[in-house]
Amino acid sequence: MKLNISSILLTLFQRKNKAKNYDFYPNHIALIEKPITPYSRYIAILISLNVIAFLLWAYFGKLNIQSPATGKLIAIGHSQLVQISEHSRLATLHVKEGQKVNQGDILLTLDILGIDEEIIGIKKKIDNILQLKIRYQALSQDISPQNLYHFNTLDKKAKRNILTSYKKEKEEFDSNIKVVETEIEVNNKNQLMTYNDLLSLKKLKENIEQRFTLKQTLYIKNFISKIEYLENQKELLEIKRLIKTKDSEYNLLKSQEEQKKQNLNQLEKQKHLEWYDKYKQYESELIIYHQNLNHLQKKQQLKKVRSPITGTVQQISTHTLGSVLQPSQGMMVIVPDNQDNIAEVNLLNKDIGFIHLGQKAMIKIDAFPYTLYGTMEGEIINIAKDAVQHDQLGSIYPITIKLNRQTIKNNQREYRLIPGMSLTAEIITEQRRVIDYILSPIEAYRHNALTEK
Template sequence: MILSDEKGTIRFGLLTIFILVGVFGGWAAFAPLKSGAVAVGKVSVINDKKVVQHLEGGVVDEIYVKDGYKVKEGDILLKMRNSKLQAELNASQTDYLQNSVLEARLIAQRDNEEQIKFSDELKKLKGFKRASEAQISIFNEQRKILSDEKEILNQRISQLYKQIDGLNAIISSRKLRVESLDEETKEWDRLYKEQLSDKIRLRDLKREKIAIDGEIASNTAEIARLNVQITETKSQMILRESAFKEDVLKQLESVTKSINTLRSKYIALNDQLARTEVRAPVSGTIVGMTAHTVGGVIRPGDPIMYIVPDSTEYIVEARMNLTDIDKVTIGLLSDVRFSAFELQQAHVVEGEVVYISADSLQDGNGHQFYEIKVKLTDKGVKELENNKFFLLPGMPAEVMVQTSNRTVLSYILNPFTNMFKRAFNED
């Protein structure tokens, strides 16, 4: 009985072993097993990241972002200290305003305008009211001075004309007296010839006529002198206006040059002040910040940070061993692992080989490799988005390129198969 039981147990054990071997063999013969070539690399971008720089450099006043921050185009990233620049801009604006309102006043005086015309640009500037009121006061004062001077000269001319009118009236009356004397002289001359009178009266009449003729000549000369004075007074008025216009034009030429210089300086300072607010050139993610401290100094043109645009496509640049490159071709799917992510479901995403270097490369240590580039497929990108993970340039990644599919049994037997192939080859 004991022997029979032992045989039964042995048979049962052997049957169990045969069943297990059969099941395992069947599974090994048909169970798929992925084989692949492993490469290590890092995340890179297809589109170049945008560098953020500052033209003039300076001292950091405020920082609003850090590495990994998402920003939109135009967002303020940091501010540079601008107190000195603001003071220069205020001084430049004041000079520009003063010269501009002066120019407006000179233009009005040049064109004989009744009031100054100020542009809308000037009216918006700080301090315009005070500056414009000062120029309006000067304009009105000089206008009154010129008007008073012209009035005085016009009055003098009017007086001279009145004197001429008076002298002409005297001359007219004297000429009438001369005509009367001529008739009276003829009458007395006839009486004298008829010996009815002596020459005394005749001589008196002639002497009176001579005196009146002299008076007429003197008054005529005085009229000529007064006309000369009128001409001189009119010339004086013209010269005064010309001198004033000449002075206005000289001032206008000078102030226009100053305004052009000040406008260029004002625009340059205003642009420079605007640049103290460092803004994002594109929407994207902040990486590679070098400015971390308020009060730190940034040199002109040095990179402050980089922005990876939102539209950027990511790839993995990896180094493949020389012994595995013969199995890798463009278009093969790959499993990409990102060790930076902590959640297990986000470790592996699908990618596709899109580039293989034409020849082997060598690093600084003399190690040779082939460079491959793996782009995430739509499925892989969706997996990252579903888990709310975002790639950043420089993240470490491991790539396993799926070179072929085989069974577990072929994987186990492969070393023996290769050994037998080498054993039956003749030298």
């Protein structure tokens, strides 16, 4: 045992002296004869292992490719913008900033300019047109206005006006009919007189013809003179002429009677048709004016602006009573209560091709730095079917993301998210190998170099 220890010490001493002797060698001989230190091997092996590990990680390791999109939190029910529908003035403001309201509560009372005067004017027109309609309906149907339903719904003054105008027009029509009927009656009397005259003339003609026949016989036998014969012949011709004249007169009277009867019938039909047309005209106008009245009354109801949902009043734009309000002017926003928030973000056009429903996203709320409060997870639940134009971002696609929770924690304290908070959503579109990132500049350079002219 003692010998072994002595041998080991001697060997180490010899090696040390031998190592020291290399310092006295010439440089080129010292480089050849001096053995390599083992640490360099260890370093080379370590570097090689690191390079191999890096290459393996670069080949098999993958990184997430994310598409960033900015936006804000909104309530699922969406905040409701209360707008003015008509040109008006602010009469009363019933709520204040931050006040809780229920659906249907009155928010504003407006003074819609000229609406009351328009309603009064159109009601007067409806009353006048209704009176005209009742009058001409009664005239066209040849009944009394008192038999019509709408007549009994009017006041006494309107009833009196209708009856007076109805009676006046009816009497005027009856008077015109009476004139024609009187003319027909006179014509009938003239016909009767003419007919009687015609009968008398025909009887007289028979008498003259008999006398003429006798005198003709006597004239042939020369018992009477030619003058007497010719006078008798003249008398016969004269009576025939009178009969012909009377007959023509009688036929003329008959044709006149027929014409007057036709005129009477046409007058009655034309007048009733005129009354019926006016009745229908006023009936149509009445419908139009009633529609206009309903429209104005609906506009009048807009004087009371009510809350569309249950929520909290925010962003009241004006508190000045009497201020003039324009149509579509926003007055306030009602934020719905007890509803979850969702993220509404704007995705750039260049990233939309990699986005689909159900895709995961990482949400960073600007109000809570993610380095302290962390991030939130979300899932895409809606993608716009078409792009919209954004002032700063250009053509973008609105996307809706559902959050996995409605609060964010830090140091055991919980903060609830509220609508309107700005955020950034990082949507994981795909995974890419690390080596692809390293080689992508070379690949791009090679592609561009091969396509140069």
